[in-house]
Amino acid sequence: MKVSVDVLLRGALWTLGGFGGGQAIRFVSNVILTRMLAPELFGLMTIVNTLRIGIELMSDFGIGQNLIYSQNAEEPEFYNTAWTLQITRGLVLFLIILASSIPLARFYELPILVYLLPITGLGTILSGLTSLAPVFLQKRLQFGKLNVFQLFSAAASSAVLVLFCYLSHTIWALVLGGVLGAVIYTVASYSLLTEIKHRLFIDKRFISEILNFGKWISLSSVVYFLSMNFDRLYFAKVVPLELLGVYGIARSMSDLLGLLAGRLGSGVVFPFISSHSDTPRASLHGGLAPIRVKFLSLAAVGCSLLVATADLAIKILYDQRYQAAGWILPVLVIASWFSIVTSLSESTLLGLGAPFYMAISNSLKFVLLLLALPLSFKFGGLAGAVTILPLAEACRYIPLYLGQRRQGFSFGTQDLSATIGMFLMIGVWEGLRWLSGLGTSFDSFPIGGLVPVGP
Numbered sequence: 001m002k003v004s005v006d007v008l009l010r011g012a013l014w015t016l017g018g019f020g021g022g023q024a025i026r027f028v029s030n031v032i033l034t035r036m037l038a039p040e041l042f043g044l045m046t047i048v049n050t051l052r053i054g055i056e057l058m059s060d061f062g063i064g065q066n067l068i069y070s071q072n073a074e075e076p077e078f079y080n081t082a083w084t085l086q087i088t089r090g091l092v093l094f095l096i097i098l099a100s101s102i103p104l105a106r107f108y109e110l111p112i113l114v115y116l117l118p119i120t121g122l123g124t125i126l127s128g129l130t131s132l133a134p135v136f137l138q139k140r141l142q143f144g145k146l147n148v149f150q151l152f153s154a155a156a157s158s159a160v161l162v163l164f165c166y167l168s169h170t171i172w173a174l175v176l177g178g179v180l181g182a183v184i185y186t187v188a189s190y191s192l193l194t195e196i197k198h199r200l201f202i203d204k205r206f207i208s209e210i211l212n213f214g215k216w217i218s219l220s221s222v223v224y225f226l227s228m229n230f231d232r233l234y235f236a237k238v239v240p241l242e243l244l245g246v247y248g249i250a251r252s253m254s255d256l257l258g259l260l261a262g263r264l265g266s267g268v269v270f271p272f273i274s275s276h277s278d279t280p281r282a283s284l285h286g287g288l289a290p291i292r293v294k295f296l297s298l299a300a301v302g303c304s305l306l307v308a309t310a311d312l313a314i315k316i317l318y319d320q321r322y323q324a325a326g327w328i329l330p331v332l333v334i335a336s337w338f339s340i341v342t343s344l345s346e347s348t349l350l351g352l353g354a355p356f357y358m359a360i361s362n363s364l365k366f367v368l369l370l371l372a373l374p375l376s377f378k379f380g381g382l383a384g385a386v387t388i389l390p391l392a393e394a395c396r397y398i399p400l401y402l403g404q405r406r407q408g409f410s411f412g413t414q415d416l417s418a419t420i421g422m423f424l425m426i427g428v429w430e431g432l433r434w435l436s437g438l439g440t441s442f443d444s445f446p447i448g449g450l451v452p453v454g455p
Contacts, residue, residue: 025151029161031318045175048116052097064138072209080198119176129186133192134146160180160184230370231369231373250329257340273348311444338419344411358400361398
């Protein structure tokens with residue numbers, strides 16, 4: 001087990017470095033873009049990207065996860081069947097986006113969506129044409145090469161986006177810059193593994209295997225999208241576009257740690273557990289636990305510090321138009337902590353071949369948001385609605401914990417200890433900040449709500 005643990009640790013370090021670096025690049029480019037663009041443009045892109053991602057996830061049957069989990073993945077007949085399905089799915093999704101653009105534009109009362117959605121929808125075609133090489137790098141635990149590639153892609157895409165927005169301070173710069181970034185990623189993906197020869201091919205045996213594994217992935221993807229993005233879709237209908245843009249900025253910042261945990265889970269934990277399916281679970285659990293607790297400890301320190309300094313960071317990095325993000329961000333970072341814990345749990349269960357717990361988990365969160373978000377917004381405005389998000393994310397963990405218990409692979413004590421530690425550290429940082437005369441990060445929180453909701 002020693003060699004395997006070394007591989008796991010090396011993969012975690014590469015992921016933390018590579019993906020963390022990529023997110024840092026995107027964050028810096030985002031700050032630069034806010035200097036050039038008005039908040040309402042980010043609000044508009046929040047709607048466009050959320051709708052596009054939602055449509056994409058409607059037919060996600062886990063091709064990548066299937067390739068990582070399947071023993072047949074290295075056979076050309078299998079991966080070419082998967083690649084052909086991926087291309088077909090991308091084309092179908094583009095047609096769905098095209099057909100739904102007019103109804104969605106009418107629903108949100110934004111005529112420009114008729115043009116924005118189809119153009120951004122070209123990304124689904126490009127995604128379908130992407131090589132399967134990045135997935136094979138995950139499966140083979142070649143973390144260094146994969147993360148260098150992703151770091152390069154993030155840098156190139158961000159540079160293109162900033163350049164476009166510098167030349168034109170309009171929504172079209174964001175849209176076309178994003179499409180060109182997708183082109184760069186798709187083309188570059190074919191340089192990773194030259195031994196993977198893609199060709200259009202269908203094998204009925206493997207279609208059955210892919211769809212059978214992916215049925216729970218597909219259901220989970222739909223409810224995952226709804227649980228993770230219902231707030232964006234709901235706020236897009238009830239708050240001004242400018243405020244939605246500010247919320248989108250705060251949400252993107254708070255998601256950084258959650259996205260890193262998700263990448264660590266899907267890119268390291270899931271393939272690690274899947275590739276060691278023959279190892280006794282007690283040994284596998286023992287090898288994973290020390291690495292996991294180190295990451296959680298680091299994440300707890302990062303989250304607690306970010307909660308305590310979020311408003312100060314907003315004041316320094318963003319101009320006056322975006323200052324409302326200062327009271328939104330601390331609450332969303334707390335929600336991101338629970339997202340970190342649930343992401344690791346989801347990847348564990350996926351590696352054990354039990355993806356249906358993900359569907360149950362995300363369904364629970366979505367139902368809670370569906371019921372509580374409109375009610376809390378009615379009585380507390382945006383401030384009241386935002387406070388529901390950490391609670392909803394925490395509830396998502398419950399089915400995952402029960403699932404891990406049933407699989408005999410639980411980290412419940414570890415997760416609880418890290419969560420308690422994270423909140424204790426928030427208290428320490430906030431106390432030190434208050435003693436230094438800087439108040440607390442929640443001083444600007446609008447107790448009475450921010451958006452008028454009627455008499």
